[in-house]
Amino acid sequence: MSDFSPGQRWISDGEAELGLGTILNVDARSVTVLFGASQETRTYSSRNAPLTRVAFGSGDRIQSTEGWQMTVDDSKEVGGLIVYIGEDDAGELCELPEARLADTMQFDQARDRLLTGQVDRNDWFDLRFRTLHHFHRIEQNPALGLAGPRIDLIPHQLYIADEVARRHAPRVLLADEVGLGKTIEAGLILHRLLLTGRAERALILVPASLSHQWLVELLRRFALEVTLLDEQQSQAQGEANPFEAGQLVLASQDWLFANPHRQQQALACEWDLLIVDEAHHLDWSPEQSGPGYACVGRLAAQVPGMLLLTATPEQMGLESHFARLRLLDPDRYHSLEAFREEEQHYVEVAEAIDALERLPGEDTDRGRVAAVIAEPDSLALLDTLADPERGDDQHAAARDQLRDQLLDRHGTGRVMFRNSRRHVGGFPARRLHIEELEAPSSYRRVLRRLARDEDYLDELLIETGLDHPEVLIYPDATYRALTDDPLNTEPWWQFDPRVTWLLERLADDGEGGFADDKVLVIAHDRETAMGLAEGLRVLGGYQAPVFHEGLSLVERDRAAAAFADQEEGCQLLVCSEIGSEGRNFQFCRHLVMFDLPLHPDQLEQRIGRLDRIGQRHAIELHVPVFAGSPGEKLLRWYHQGMDAFSAPHGLGSEIHAAFGDTLADSLLDDEALEEVIAETRALFEARLAERDAGRNRLLELNACRHERADAVIAAIRELDADKALTRYLDQALDIFGVDSQELGGGIQHLQPSPQMLDGLPGLAKGEEGFSATFSRSRALARDDVQRLSWEHPLLREMMGRILDGPMGNTALALLKHPAIPAGRLMVELVFRTHCPAPKRLHLNRFLPPTAVRVLLDESGANLTDKISFTGLSKAVKKVKKAVARDLIKSRHDRLRELLDGAEAEAERELPSIVEAAQVRMRAELDAELSRLEALSRLNPAVRADELEALRNERTALDQAIEGTRLRLDAVRVIVTVGDETR
Ligand SMILES: Nc1ncnc2c1ncn2[C@@H]1O[C@H](COP(=O)(O)OP(=O)(O)OP(=O)(O)O)[C@@H](O)[C@H]1O
Secondary structure (H helix, E strand, O other): OOOOOOOOOOEEEEOOOHOOOOEEEEOOOOEEEOOOOOOEEEEEOOOOEEEEEOOOOOOEEEOOOOOOOEEEEEEEEEEEEEEEEEEOOOEEEEEEEEEEHHOOOOOOOOHHHHHOOOOOOHHHHHHHHHHHHHHHHHOOOOOOOOOOOOOOHHHHHHHHHHHHHOOOOEEEEEEOOOOOOOHHHHHHHHHHHHHOOOOOEEEEEOOOHHHHHHHHHHHHHOOOOEEEHHHHHHHHHHOOHHHOOOOOEEEHHHHHHHHHOOOOOOOOOOEEEEEEEOHOOOOOOOOEHHHHHHHHHHHHHOOOEEEEEOOOOOOOHHHHHHHHHHOOOOOOOOOHHHHHHHHHHHHHHHHHHHHHHHHOOOHHHHHHHHHOOOOOHHHHHHHHHHHOOHHHHHHHHHHHHHHHHHHOOOOOOOOOOOOOHHHHHHOOOOOEEEEEEEHHHHHHHHHHHHHOOOOOHHHHHHHHOOOHHHHHHHHHHHHHHOOOOOOOOOOHHHHOOOHHHHHHHHHHOOOOOOOOOOEEEEEEEEEHHHHHHHHHHHHHHHOEEEEEOOOOOOHHHHHHHHHHHHOOOOOEEEEOOOOOOEEEEOOOEEEOOOOOOHHHHHHHHHOOOOOOOOOOOEEEEEEEEEEEOOOHHHHHHHHHHHHHOOOOOHHHHHHHHHHHHHHHOOOHHHHHHHHHHHHHHHHHHHHHHHHHHHHHHHHHHHHHOOOHHHHHHHHHHHHOOOHHHHHHHHHHHHHHHHEEEEEEOOOEEEEEEEOOOOOOOOOOOOOOEEEEEEOHHHHHHHOEEOOOOOOOOOHHHHHHHHHHHHOEEEEEEEEEOOOOOOOOOOEEEEEEEEEOOOOHHHHOOOOOOEEEEEEEOOOOOEOOOOOOOHHHHOEEEEHHHHHHHHHHHHHHHHHHHHHHHHHHHOOOOOHHHHHHHHHHHHHHHHHHHHHHHHHHHHHOOOOOOHHHHHHHHHHHHHHHHHHHHEEEEEEEEEEEEOOOOO
């Protein structure tokens, strides 16, 4: 097709940058071409015009002058002009005459670039092929999205992340006990969803006091950059919707819940995932729901994925807990009564699971299991397990499957994940130190009068404006509130023996003293915290930062950072109750509870600041109390009534609901107190036994399935140990122009060289770059060192740029080979599977871009199996660009024929690739689908839309894989030269 006709599209061999040209005029001697994009016209001799006809083939994407795009299927010729036939982006059949091709179309494709003489360096070509190879490997790895983050591999977290992130639009409650890593789990889920394309936009709502911590954790551990939004930032956006300012938006709940206009704006955006931390604050009751619940409720109705995080799901009562489950799945959780009723049966299920371990054995155990299963698949498994004739392997397999089925099909396991310390193990001991002090006269006066005069309590409540029983528990607050009392002129911290006691301990460098340690002090009230800090300063010269809800975020973060600093930081931090919620202070082992909170869950929240992953010492809990005071009675209730200081038990809400009021009424009455303690203890023990047998047991069994967790960890470790990553990174850094310098200890410093290709993450030109290591443990030990993995943004960016752009898709090299005469051609082509599908399908897990390499000699003979890519790569020599261009031009026609021939060779490989992908996809999705279908018959926790989505996903994947095509991704021309050594 070398005859020119007006309207045809050609490209200049020498000036490819002019873009797509259109033949304007042709006469016997010359041809005139208009290059519309660059507004240039050229006239060439028609006999040897340096022009190449542009002809697209099947699978190519082309663009019309009007801007719409299509994928070419076929073409026909009409009056010397090509008309392309194919599908537009809406899937409609369409035609596009070449005259209407956009002038601005880029020539990125290997064939066009090669034939127009645009050749890249050989090492680029090499890197491109290797990128494709590694990308193919990594995208299918079951640990994708979980291997990159800078975290310790903790089984329960990885199990949850793997289980949740594989679901369609996951909606779950992450309710691990305080400090077990819910933030990490949410981060892992988000990271995996982002990397697999299943989510692009997320809104993260956290208490204001935690926004900075979240920001830092997401960046430091997950390399995720989020936009922190507040009112000031929002106003800076002017008229624009501030929630559109980033893909990942972090906002404070306090701000959003109080601001209807901003809520409207948040609702006007499209989100894939909503994350709500400390979700126990979303309170609800049949009479009224709080503003937080209402706001999250509106978002929940609209955002497909949702993670609610709370360590104390029942803190606001069972009704509120149920209401939060309803936010996640309104169909499943429609009736509180039904929910309560269902819970009654969990004991039987948990007993059946325990019985599995004893089978084959007693008939009674078989009966226990049989009583809770009905499905034929489960019954068949039970037959196998109960049959003593079967081998151990068969028993083990049947036991595991039955256990999974029982866990899957009963309880809240699919919606709620709750790990406890007892199950996770490895946590330090907690030691309680009670310091009995004598109450000062100012406090005693009030107590004495209360004991004498029954009506005084009411008077006191009116006079102080405090609540009951706070007025009894917090004597310093009562003292401060009694401003009219002429005796109350001194600041309370001047005479409060708790202050003196604390000062003594701070100075004590003996055993049990705090002199060499950090100390966290928590007081219920903000005024108490502030007064205490003042007392410590005035009386002891201690500069203790105070951390309370009245401080700005920056002030709070500054206080937390000053405390965390090991070398120069301060020894103690004084916090108020809510100021400290969710914070990480596990570097500290002494907690002083200056007073006690009124709710057991708050007590657990306090201890949870220190008792977190990463705590290396036993935790010392110090409680100063006034002998015989209501505060001491409260302490006894916690300690003797429910072992509240020894370990979390998750029963706090229930106990508080049952006895909170009676306790409040017993704080001045020893006898009544003994009774409440005894009753509390009885309920505590009964509930513990009951719930350990029933719901808790099911939740625990479900919260981490160890085999799955082990498999995920094994896959991550394999990626961690991948030597190919080091080699690949070295090569890529070299090509992208990044200097790497060994700093010793497995750490390297990456720095942009003056030649760096622009804009790599963390490597802006002229800046100093960053230090990094491949080692997980080193990265965990050093905050200033990034962890390099296949998931690191730098790696992903470099790989993405190579795969999405033309870099290295053409090359020309020389080969000296004694057996091949000089001047012969070879072409090495890399085809890549092309399979357009929406990102959210994450098609890559079954069919990631797959390379098909074809090596042809000049005669068209296929040498692919005879000479490997690596073998050839090592043997070839580079050549100057101008020489390469001439060589290509001189062999144009043969090259075209070889390219066409290679395509036919590559096509032969396609059916087996497609079939293998289909088999993989069906095996996984059919198994998941039948599991979910069986599940949905028994466990309504499977949402109808989840099942429907999975069916649709399977159909869509099937169609997408079926439609896979091969496209030429890169081509290298190899020209043999004589062996000079002969
Ligand atoms: N896998 C891990 N690797 C390293 N550090 C971890 C890991 N998991 C948790 N941590 C650390 O342990 C602490 C507690 O984790 P996190 O904040 O996620 O717990 P949480 O369950 O959300 O706590 P809370 O109930 O107080 O909100 C944090 O400092 C976190 O960085």
